[in-house]
Amino acid sequence: MTQKKTIGEVLVDLLERRGVDTIFGIPGVHTVEMYRGLERSSIRHITPRHEISAGFMADGYARASGKPGVCLLITGPGLTNAISAMAQARADSIPMLIISGVNPVATHGQELGHLHELPDQIGMMRSIALFTQTVHSGGDLEPVLDRAFAAMTAGRPGPVHIEIPLDVMSEIVAVPKPRVVQVSRRLPLPEDIARAADILKEAKRPILLVGGGAVAAESSVQTLAEQLDAPVVTTINGRGILGGHPLEVPASPSLAPVREMLADADVVLAIGTQFGPTDYDLNCDGGLPALQKVIRVDVDPLQATRGALPDLTVIGDASAALTAITAEIETPKDCDGVARAKSARTAALTSLGPAYQTGVALIKSIGDALPGCLLVGDSTQLVYAGNCYADIAKPRGWFNSSVGYGSLGYGPPAAIGASLAQPDAPVVCITGDGGFQFCLSELGTAMDENTPVIFLVWNNGGYQEIESYMVSADVAPIGVTPTPPDFVTLAAAYGMGAETITDIADLVPAIKRAHALGQPYLIDFKTP
Structure with missing residues (x-):
């Protein structure tokens, strides 16, 4: 016999199946039905004092765990209070799932004075979230969650939003049967890997620029850096990748000594980094030097067109790309990397x-x-x-x-x-x-x-x-x-x-x- 539950209860089941263990939110009349299944679940609910803090907690949880941070918020002010947190997550590519209520479908756009009413809640979310969608019926719930998780984690991560109307969340529906849910990361093209490896084999003074997009690829970064004998400059969100390693340069590319090293490099391999001003032009002096040759590795082809335009783009998961490039470079290089890294570290610290x-x-x-x-x-x-x-x-x-x-x-x-x-x-x-x-x-x-x-x-x-x-x-x-x-x-x-x-x-x-x-x-x- 097919088990039936409310959409709110099924939502909790589906989140559990996707590995969610913690939810941040402040319950209200407009989300009570979505809380119905939490008591019987393994998910821990955290109650902040303000919805913006719910978003920031989800952000910190995501950064520390590598898993999406999830918030459950009421329609209207609950959601608008969290907008700044969503914008922070979008700026820093942090996976965040915001699930909100919304007033009954028939009231949308009417502006009749319903509690927590917005003229166009989902329209507002379109300007901030990577993906936003309304669940109109029980049959929508699982496909919408699949789309949300894919948008949030398959490419460049960021915040996504799902809203469930009050008259939909209490609907009784059949519980979907368990299935394997997996979001895959894009793999780089073999020809791009071969071209990147050929360039790096010929490099005399290679450097790696490593951003937050490589935070889960530490071992792959280290192996390639050692194979190339290349200094590794870590941006703010990349700090800790190669922590304490002789090739690491844990200093901002906005500092003059780091820029000098970048200008001297004949090949710069930039991995999961945005080339944004807050990393590369912190003092707004326009002093980032022209780079002789740039290879960019990024999971998002659109992101790879922003900032420094590369001589070669490798689109794909950072760990997979770096592992494949390393396999093509069979002989370890001697590029004086440890000495160059030490010199840059010393000069960067002294420049402060x-x-x-x-x-x-x-x-x-x-x-x-x-x-x-x-x-x-x-x-x-x-x-x-x-x-x-x-x-x-x-x-x-x-x-x-x-x-x-x-x-x-x-x-x-x-x-x-x-x-x-x-x-x-x-x-x-x-x-x-x-x-x-x-x-x-x-x-x-x-x-x-x-x-x-x-x-x-x-x-x-x-x-x-x-x-x-x-x-x-x-x-x-x-x-x-x-x-x-x-x-x-x-x-x-x-x-x-x-x-x-x-x-x-x-x-x-x-x-x-x-x-x-x-x-x-x-x-x-x-x-x-």
């Missing part, structure tokens, strides 16, 4: 000002104190320093919102999501006192879920970077000194341990104390 050098040293000390930790950041000075230079121990160990879409208030909820994805890894959230005030209430979520995130507040009493920029532009610094609260007292109100420090020498001991507790903890570092 004293404040940023201090920040780089502090990030290293945190990593040394907490081996295998994840450092999740907001837009704040310490994060900016690390984006310029930070040798991170492992892939997925460094990410933040200060580039790409650049959302404030990202760090704390994303760190909670990352901790849920990697519960055995230490997680440190680096946030400024200004950005933290966007999402202070998520301390409550951390306590509810007992995610042992260490919240490090870089407290300089306002938006210091913006203030400095305004002064340098001869603009009166207005609106840059929002008064921070007493963070320690606030943490105590949520039952969270906390302390204040004022000396940089006290930071690592405080980090170690916090980690030893195994609970959420806040360190308010009042900087000079």
Whole structure:
């Protein structure tokens, strides 16, 4: 006998079959039917204090786990609150599935004043999501989910959206029979692999540029880099790929010494990198040099046309492409790669000002104190320093919102999501006192879920970077000194341990104390 359930219950079944183990959302009248099946499922539901935080938690979960982050949101304000999180995910190519309710089908476009009504909810989503579709009946649900997962993960990842009308989600339908659900990644063409290998065989000074699109291809990157004896420059989202390796250059391509090395290279192999300004022109000086010969490896043919136009494009999964290229290069090369990488590392670090050098040293000390930790950041000075230079121990160990879409208030909820994805890894959230005030209430979520995130507040009493920029532009610094609260007292109100420090020498001991507790903890570092 065929089992029957509501569409909301079947939705939960189908998500389980696709490996979803965590959902972020705030229930409401417009999503109750979609919650009906959660109690009997293995999926963990996390309740943030705001829907934008649900999106940021899903983002952090996805970055730390490599799996899509999933949100369940009400129609109207629940969905619009999450738009910034979706935009951040799109900018950084993060797989995120947003499932929302929507008012009954017959009301769409009528603007009759129904609760949470939007003139055209799905039309709004088309400008942000890689894919969006309405489920009009029970028979639509599984095919729409298949399309959403394919759009979210088969090519360049990003946010997708599904909406289910109130009068559809309670419909009784037959439970689909189990089947193998697999989303395949595109494989590169053999002729493109052969052409790339021929070019790299002749290279005398090859360099690898590695971005976030290669975060799951660490071993393939390392094997090819060693075969080519090529320095590996990692972008912000690529940090941790080859962490600590003699060929690694964990420095921004916006820095002059890295640019000089790129200009000298006769072949640049760019893997999963966008060539966007926040990685390659951080100071907006237009100084990225012309590259002699460029091979781009990207899973998305459209993305490969943005930024630096290549001499050769290899379209396909990064790991598969690099493995195939390595197989074509049978003899290891001697291109002085280790010496070139060391020279670039030293010069890049030296090129930073004293404040940023201090920040780089502090990030290293945190990593040394907490081996295998994840450092999740907001837009704040310490994060900016690390984006310029930070040798991170492992892939997925460094990410933040200060580039790409650049959302404030990202760090704390994303760190909670990352901790849920990697519960055995230490997680440190680096946030400024200004950005933290966007999402202070998520301390409550951390306590509810007992995610042992260490919240490090870089407290300089306002938006210091913006203030400095305004002064340098001869603009009166207005609106840059929002008064921070007493963070320690606030943490105590949520039952969270906390302390204040004022000396940089006290930071690592405080980090170690916090980690030893195994609970959420806040360190308010009042900087000079």
